[in-house]
Amino acid sequence: MNRKPILLISLVLALLVGSVSFAAAQSSAETLSIAFIGASEGSQASQQDLGLYQAALLAAETINDDGLTDQDKNRYNLEITYYEADTANDVLAALNDAVDDGAIAALGPHDPELADAIVDDGTPDIPIILGAPDSPTGTNVFRAAATYGAWAAVSADYLVNEHFLDDIAVITVNTDTALDAAATFTQTAGSGNIVIELTHDADENDLTADARAIRDADADAVFAWTLDDQMTSLLGELDRLGWDGVIVYAGLDATFIEEAGADLAAGLIGPNAWSTAAYDNDSENFVADYTTRWNSTPADASATYYDAVYLIAEAIEADSKSSSAIANKLRGSSEYAGVQGDYSASQTDTLRLVQVLNDGALVEAARYDGAECANCPDLWWPDTTAEDANSTETFNIGLITTLDGPNQALGDSVEQAARLAIREINEAGGILGANNVRYTLNLRTYSATTGEDAQLAFDTAVEDGAQLVLGPDYNAQVLQNLNAADNASVIQLVSATNPQISATESENAVFQLRATDTAMVNAVADYLLGVRQLTRYATVAVRTDYGLDAIDAFVDQVSASDDGQIVLRLEHNVDDTDYDSLAAQIAGSNAEAVAVWTTQPAARSLLAELSALNWDGTFVYGYLTSDFADSIAPTTLEVLGPVNWWTTAQDWAGQTFAANYTERYNEAPSSQSAAYYDAIYLISQAIDSVGSDPDNIQNWLLNKDSFSGVQGEYQPETYEGGELSRSVYIVGIDGEVVTEAARYEGDTCIVHCSE
Secondary structure, three states: OOEOOHHHHHHHHHHHHOOOOOOOOOOOOEEEEEEEEEOOOHHHHHHHHHHHHHHHHHHHHHHHHHOEEOOOOOEEEEEEEEEEOOOHHHHHHHHHHHHHOOOOEEEOOOOHHHHHHHHHOOOOOOOEEEOOOOOOOEOOEEEOOOOHHHHHHHHHHHHHHHOOOOOEEEEEEOOHHHHHHHHHHHHHHOHHHEEEEEEEOOOOOOOHHHHHHHHHOOOOEEEEEOOHHHHHHHHHHHHHHOOOOEEEEOOOOHHHHHHHOHHHHOOOEEEEOOOOOOOOHHHHHHHHHHHHHHOOOOOOOHHHHHHHHHHHHHHHHHOOOOHHHHHHHHHOOOEEEOOOOEEEOOEOOEEEEEEEOOOOOEEEEEEEEOOEEOOOOOOOOOOOOOOOOOEEEEEEEEEEEOOOOOOHHHHHHHHHHHHHHHHHHHHOOOEEOOOOEEEEEEEEEEEOOOHHHHHHHHHHHHHOOOOEEEOOOOHHHHHOOOOHHHHHOOEEEEOOOOOHHHHOOOOOOEEEOOOOHHHHHHHHHHHHHHHOOOOEEEEEEEOOHHHHHHHHHHHHHHHHOOOOEEEEEEEEOOOOOOOHHHHHHHHHOOOOEEEEEOOHHHHHHHHHHHHHOOOOOEEEEOOOOHHHHHHHOOOOOEEEEEEOOOOOOOOHHHHHHHHHHHHHHOOOOOOOHHHHHHHHHHHHHHHHHHOOOHHHHHHHHHHOOOEEOOOOEEOHHHHOOOEOEOEEEEEEEEOOEEEEEEEEEOOEEEEOOOO
8 A cells, every 4th residue: 555654644744743633533423534645755745745735634624623514414524644656656556545445535646747647547536636737637637726828828917918018028948838838928918019039948057148138129028937047047147237127937936036035036026826925814814824733834835735625525515425426516616715716616717926025025916816817906007108199288186285394294205105106107108098198297286284274275276277186184174175176176086084075965076085984993893893802892082073973983883793892981072181080990991992083192191091000901093193103112002003004014016115105205105195196096097098077087986996006995986975995904013013903995804804
């Protein structure tokens, strides 16, 4: 038999990860065995197959803990049994042994050449799930990973249709896999977008000539499918030549980054079925569980084998334990949402594109579901400088913000963010609309600190020819002048967050760029109740409309929950300065968290008093800003707050914006900066689609179903009334560090949704 002795497997795993549980015991549950076919020795076994095996074990353990039953309520336990195979003959022998041992299904081998032996031998008796992109398929043999052809097609779409790059060099090693991928890439990208195709032998070490050819062809992007050493050589030569285009490398992974060095690899983009850099809750949970269980990081292919066990379990639940029933379910219309992505009939076309940051870390740049990018931001702009236009126009934008006084820093940051976006678009040729008019964006700023200032600034901006107005940021300044935009027949996009702005009748001329206070309250309440599972809450509100309204919304959501309860409600006047009594009441209650919607001075004082009393609950502040965070750090209390965005956002768009802003202005952007940066791109997309007429822009905005920006998703058609976004970040202050605790789109938590 080729089954690895349990003692040997246990010893190997014990050395690497400690004790191993193969199947959690459940009384009266029948044990079902799934075979894992992997290498017996060497790097293949210790560095790859063992990790994939551990992913399958983790899935089985989790399924067993949750309980597995079929449609007749029969209970089962899953165990994963390792069978050794180093050659094609070993694979067939291992599979025969697995069948003789009663295995209901098999996983692997991951090596496609070894897996070919199974298909060549005919239809196997049990279903087999393979996880490599070039794994074979056949009757009862399923590949649960997108193909290399899909890798190439997605890379082409990303460069051409998302980045708008149309001068691409293709360079490959002369293997069948690489040449086939290059052909698919060229077909998807369009041959007219390929400026040069280069091929070299597998033993070629010097790619100096290739680098020069790429430079001389004026390529603005490279698609590379070659060996790691050759890619390192190419990157070094391109860097020496000063070429700074976009590169997609099919071999990009942590090993390559380590060998090539972060400096050389920075900026590289690579496709993969899955990555530990995946930015979604299921992936985060899998990485955390795997790391906790095995004290190591999962390999990229681990997610496939983890999902494979769940695919088998789903088939058992839908029918029975028989191999034929499982095979029928796997090849049928089964749907499953796994770590890697969505599966249909045991296949998935989900792919990730990851990019190397300057420090060598990977970030998810895009997730593709089939041929469509599911999360690409609408923040790239096609370069039209070489295209002719029938006429040119200037589109004037007025920005109302605070350019002097104590809040000048905020005003400067939003102005700089808007100018950064305008610079990017204008340098790419501006907006070449469908009517073949080239629009150049022009920004003029106006300072306001009061409601009267804001009205005067608005009137002045219109007199100066502003065709659209951005800002102001403060609720009072907007609410006091809510009809100004409609009266002047211009569109106004504000970052103020009072829900009355979009609820008040203003002919939908005023649009809110950031999530309203209500959306922020709902998100943080859901996080505290659902993710943190806290049940007892105190509240503190300043006696103003904004404070009382927010706390009322928070109380309503807690009261409507199954377990949450409000144990204490407190209020104070705007001019109060003594918070000893409020802090003492909170500390004396059994509250696990206090929700605070008040002024920043009041919140700072209350936080200081609670810290002095050694209260150990969670302090939730509804108006968290970087200034507030700086003023309270370090604090011994856990501080959370809902915000529209923060510089520590972990997604690609947020990190890229923060890096570009910091490089340009030598300082980090504020939370509000993201809204104004997004606004310029949103406006530009409107002008590109319908021209500069304000009525057309207004209708376009009202009917826009989706726009992806730095903040997140904008869905004006869904939210109606001028409300553009309900994207909310929950951030936490730990000492002096502000981190992303969770992220919400509307009522849905999408990242960090588990403790």
